[in-house]
Amino acid sequence: MYSLNVPVPSAVARRADQVAARLPGARRRRRGEHTLVVKRLGETGPHRLSARAREVVSGHAPFGARVTRIDRFDSPPAGSGPVVYLAVDSPAIGALHDELSDRFPPVADLEGDAYVPHVTVARGGDEAAIERVLRPIEPIEWTVAELVVWDSRRGQPVERIALSG
Numbered sequence: 001m002y003s004l005n006v007p008v009p010s011a012v013a014r015r016a017d018q019v020a021a022r023l024p025g026a027r028r029r030r031r032g033e034h035t036l037v038v039k040r041l042g043e044t045g046p047h048r049l050s051a052r053a054r055e056v057v058s059g060h061a062p063f064g065a066r067v068t069r070i071d072r073f074d075s076p077p078a079g080s081g082p083v084v085y086l087a088v089d090s091p092a093i094g095a096l097h098d099e100l101s102d103r104f105p106p107v108a109d110l111e112g113d114a115y116v117p118h119v120t121v122a123r124g125g126d127e128a129a130i131e132r133v134l135r136p137i138e139p140i141e142w143t144v145a146e147l148v149v150w151d152s153r154r155g156q157p158v159e160r161i162a163l164s165g
Contacts, residue, residue: 001107002046002158004053004100005035005092005150009121012067018084019070019133023084026125033049035056035150036065036088036119040107049104050149050159056103057147061075062163063092067119068143070133076123077111084130085118086137090144093117 015036020026041049066089073083097115148157 001042001043001051001152002110003040003152004038004057004161005148005157006038006065006144007020007123007146007157008034008036009140012086012142013117015140016119019084019086020122022133023122023129024122025082025127026122026130034119035082036093037145037147037150038093038097038117039104040111041104044102045113045151046151046158050161052103053149054146054161055099056100057096057161057163060096060163061137062143062145063090064141065090065093065117065144066139067078067137069136070121071118072134073116075089080123081089082130083123083131084121084125088117088123094095122155151162 016034041053067086068089069087071074071085071087073081073085075081076083094115094117097117145163147161147163149161150156151158
């Protein structure tokens with residue numbers, strides 16, 4: 001599966017790792033895998049998908065994003081739950097997701113209207129430990145200046161798209 005993602009700064013990845021370390025029994029993301037999915041693009045043709053995504057984001061200027069709290073999804077659309085995540089506040093990410101959704105159909109059983117920008121920390125684990133980590137946090141702010149077309153099978157970017165609007 002390919003997706004259009006926001007790369008997160010090292011401060012966000014470190015915070016995710018710190019939270020994950022406090023969740024015994026949870027499946028954690030590996031270092032370097034923390035990103036924020038804006039929109040899943042599909043299964044085939046990464047270069048064609050990249051070109052279509054580039055068309056949609058052309059003219060978009062860099063925008064702000066910030067992590068503000070640790071939260072959870074109890075029933076994720078795919079995989080085991082609960083999912084502990086860093087919530088990302090950014091109206092521009094939500095608007096970009098909506099714009100991309102007009103051009104790329106939703107991926108069955110994964111995407112719906114309830115898009116929540118987030119960085120996944122871990123899945124499953126001890127319920128009491130999860131409850132202890134859920135809270136507002138000191139915000140981490142950054143400017144999103146590029147997006148990446150991400151290959152989820154390989155866990156790496158296929159292409160980078162600079163925002164220049």
